[in-house]
Amino acid sequence: MTDFDTPITRRGTGSLKWDRRPDLDPLWVADMDFTSPPEVTNALTQRVNHGVFGYAVPHQSLVDTLLGYLQNRIGVTSSEEQIVHLGGLVPALSLATKAFASPGDALLTCTPVYPPFLGVHNDGNLELQSVDHLDNDGAWIMDWDALEQSVTPKSKLFILSNPQNPLGRVFTKEEMIQLGEFCQRHDLVLISDEIHCDLILDEDATPHFSALNLPDELRERTVTLLAPSKTYNIAGLGYAFAVIPNDSLRRKFTTAKGHILPEINCLAYYAAEAAYRHGEPWRQDLLAYLRTNRDLLTKKITEGLPGARVPNIEATYLAWIDCKALSVDQPIEKAEEAGLFLSDGAFFGHKRCLRVNFGTQTARLENALELLVTALRS
Numbered sequence: 162m163t164d165f166d167t168p169i170t171r172r173g174t175g176s177l178k179w180d181r182r183p184d185l186d187p188l189w190v191a192d193m194d195f196t197s198p199p200e201v202t203n204a205l206t207q208r209v210n211h212g213v214f215g216y217a218v219p220h221q222s223l224v225d226t227l228l229g230y231l232q233n234r235i236g237v238t239s240s241e242e243q244i245v246h247l248g249g250l251v252p253a254l255s256l257a258t259k260a261f262a263s264p265g266d267a268l269l270t271c272t273p274v275y276p277p278f279l280g281v282h283n284d285g286n287l288e289l290q291s292v293d294h295l296d297n298d299g300a301w302i303m304d305w306d307a308l309e310q311s312v313t314p315k316s317k318l319f320i321l322s323n324p325q326n327p328l329g330r331v332f333t334k335e336e337m338i339q340l341g342e343f344c345q346r347h348d349l350v351l352i353s354d355e356i357h358c359d360l361i362l363d364e365d366a367t368p369h370f371s372a373l374n375l376p377d378e379l380r381e382r383t384v385t386l387l388a389p390s391k392t393y394n395i396a397g398l399g400y401a402f403a404v405i406p407n408d409s410l411r412r413k414f415t416t417a418k419g420h421i422l423p424e425i426n427c428l429a430y431y432a433a434e435a436a437y438r439h440g441e442p443w444r445q446d447l448l449a450y451l452r453t454n455r456d457l458l459t460k461k462i463t464e465g466l467p468g469a470r471v472p473n474i475e476a477t478y479l480a481w482i483d484c485k486a487l488s489v490d491q492p493i494e495k496a497e498e499a500g501l502f503l504s505d506g507a508f509f510g511h512k513r514c515l516r517v518n519f520g521t522q523t524a525r526l527e528n529a530l531e532l533l534v535t536a537l538r539s
């Protein structure tokens with residue numbers, strides 16, 4: 162078993178998570194307090210030892226690894242031409258607003274959601290149309306009626322987080338097909354951000370259904386965004402990739418890319434390859450550890466804070482805590498007073514909610530949850 166229990170000092174390492182507010186205990190931004198799989202570190206060390214860091218291209222064994230990943234884990238046969246390598250996934254969301262819409266058009270998404278989904282419309286001068294997910298007894302679902310009411314002829318894009326950050330939801334095949342048909346009916350391009358798809362906590366119970374698994378005519382209007390960064394904790398290296406099966410969409414996307422994006426880091430390619438090629442045993446250990454943390458968090462919050470709502474967390478290491486029924490106006494301030502740095506739900510489109518990152522040592526999580534429960538009770 163991989164040791165995820167031993168704390169690792171991250172303060173003073175230029176860490177966004179730990180060094181932004183050194184006065185607080187951080188459980189906010191989506192990176193984990195674990196070292197990456199040893200194979201990833203070894204691949205990086207080997208590349209660093211070469212000592213020359215000129216411009217890089219995606220080397221053939223990386224491309225083969227990505228195609229193998231798409232085949233074996235996602236279940237689609239893809240080709241090298243369909244892949245667009247990127248230095249991160251958020252820039253792809255931004256590019257999509259320029260590639261598939263014109264200023265004055267609109268972008269549709271569902272909330273609560275990862276904050277850049279609520280900001281990238283500005284990059285393309287688009288209108289934002291957002292629809293709340295419905296809390297269906299802990300499984301947050303699409304509000305199809307509200308979506309039909311919100312979509313207009315100006316709508317050109319739907320941005321989806323699947324699995325959903327911050328709700329931890331894994332959308333089913335049926336929901337994905339319904340969404341694909343909705344996009345087809347309203348002539349929308351579906352941008353499916355699947356960065357968390359290898360963090361499904363019980364893959365037998367809630368298997369991932371990628372936009373790439375949609376029937377052909379629906380898949381033709383999709384852009385699927387994938388990355389090893391969340392799963393293998395290598396977000397700081399900057400690597401993601403888009404799979405765009407349709408030639409015309411792919412041309413529009415790469416044209417929008419222009420000369421804006423920097424070259425991809427020569428180390429990132431090697432880390433990505435090692436993660437996908439060798440990281441599976443480590444990933445299985447990680448999922449087991451995260452399941453324990455998920456269960457601990459759910460128990461502590463539901464028992465300690467009657468009225469607070471935690472979704473059924475099917476994926477990610479992020480927990481959404483809806484505090485609207487508690488007698489606390491500003492839960493984020495209470496958390497801060499207790500010494501905790503959490504994510505404020507307001508940035509995800511819902512006030513009086515918190516997001517907790519449980520990708521950390523269980524003992525540290527337990528301590529933080531106790532502080533949080535006491536703070537929100539008082």
Ligand SMILES: Cc1ncc(COP(=O)(O)O)c(C=O)c1O
Binds near residue numbers: 191248251252326400
């Ligand atoms: C849904 C989602 N998309 C994208 C990102 C960030 O991607 P990148 O760091 O590759 O820009 C995150 C990070 O938390 C995320 O949760």
